[in-house]
Amino acid sequence: MASSTTPSPVLKQPVRIACVQLASGSDKAANLARAAEKVREAAAGGAKIVVLPECFNSPYGCDYFPRYAETLLPSPPSEEDSPSFHALAAMARDNGVYLIGGSIPERETTPSSQEGEELQTRYYNTSLTFSPSGTLLATHRKVHLFDIDIPGGITFRESDVLSPGNKLTVVDLPEYGLVGIAICYDVRFPELATIAARKGCFALVYPGAFNLTTGPLHWELLGRARALDNQCYVALCSPARDMRGVYHAWGHSLVVDPMAKVMVQAGEKEEIVFADLDDQRIESARTGIPLRHQWRFDVYPDVSQGKVNIGET
Numbered sequence: 490m491a492s493s494t495t496p497s498p499v500l501k502q503p504v505r506i507a508c509v510q511l512a513s514g515s516d517k518a519a520n521l522a523r524a525a526e527k528v529r530e531a532a533a534g535g536a537k538i539v540v541l542p543e544c545f546n547s548p549y550g551c552d553y554f555p556r557y558a559e560t561l562l563p564s565p566p567s568e569e570d571s572p573s574f575h576a577l578a579a580m581a582r583d584n585g586v587y588l589i590g591g592s593i594p595e596r597e598t599t600p601s602s603q604e605g606e607e608l609q610t611r612y613y614n615t616s617l618t619f620s621p622s623g624t625l626l627a628t629h630r631k632v633h634l635f636d637i638d639i640p641g642g643i644t645f646r647e648s649d650v651l652s653p654g655n656k657l658t659v660v661d662l663p664e665y666g667l668v669g670i671a672i673c674y675d676v677r678f679p680e681l682a683t684i685a686a687r688k689g690c691f692a693l694v695y696p697g698a699f700n701l702t703t704g705p706l707h708w709e710l711l712g713r714a715r716a717l718d719n720q721c722y723v724a725l726c727s728p729a730r731d732m733r734g735v736y737h738a739w740g741h742s743l744v745v746d747p748m749a750k751v752m753v754q755a756g757e758k759e760e761i762v763f764a765d766l767d768d769q770r771i772e773s774a775r776t777g778i779p780l781r782h783q784w785r786f787d788v789y790p791d792v793s794q795g796k797v798n799i800g801e802t
């Protein structure tokens with residue numbers, strides 16, 4: 490059963506996106522200052538949407554999440570509770586850009602459901618997106634935690650410390666359209682991307698930090714795969730590689746077009762990559778290969794009919 494829908498632009502006007510492949514270290518204040526400098530540079534280069542990497546304000550590792558974690562509630566948090574929230578809001582406002590602020594370790598303390606225990610603390614890997622006026626538009630907590638064990642390669646268990654988020658995040662950038670936001674390991678789960686794209690996203694954006702085992706094999710492949718599946722733009726933004734650090738990020742931040750062509754890709758070091766996005770590339774991919782009229786959700790209804798948590802923030 491083929492469906493027929495009238496195509497409408499999903500990207501309302503051309504926009505330049507920048508992925509800031511930030512070199513960050515163990516000094517949070519220095520990381521925030523460096524990010525501010527690089528966001529300024531990205532905006533000066535004409536970007537209106539700027540993306541930072543996963544855990545851009547801290548080293549990436551389970552030992553570090555609690556130490557660097559910030560409390561985001563009540564919203565907006567105080568400067569003391571979340572210096573990163575305020576720094577990101579200022580970066581967006583000062584440069585008049587939409588800022589997809591990578592991710593930061595988040596702490597949430599709530600009354601415990603267990604009798605006798607007063608408070609319960611949870612940690613999340615959380616991405617904050619700000620408007621050009623510095624208003625918080627969306628919060629995404631990493632849904633799929635990075636738990637892997639590759640002998641001779643890498644073992645990582647985010648779930649030892651972190652809790653998962655429970656919603657898909659689609660954010661409306663009024664001048665441009667909808668963007669799906671998720672974090673790193675989330676890119677391995679095509680369902681999240683497909684549902685976001687079917688809600689009308691022109692781009693799927695993933696702050697991420699792959700590593701030297703999985704990066705060479707899967708980073709670009711996954712970025713291109715999600716673009717190919719969904720015929721939309723995909724941006725993956727990594728930290729720069731630092732072999733002195735505890736986690737060796739792959740780097741290679743990239744932007745992929747709706748035909749799965751890599752438009753731009755960074756190397757390993759600190760760098761900003763820019764790409765110009767327009768609706769024409771989306772429309773031409775979708776006209777040439779008209780998946781939108783060919784999906785058979787009568788055969789695989791769970792993706793189209795399954796309930797999904799979608800939140801505004």
Ligand SMILES: NC(=O)CC(=O)C(=O)O
Nearest residue numbers: 635673674698699700703
């Ligand atoms: N760091 C991640 O969340 C994911 C990753 O490195 C991988 O999937 O590989």
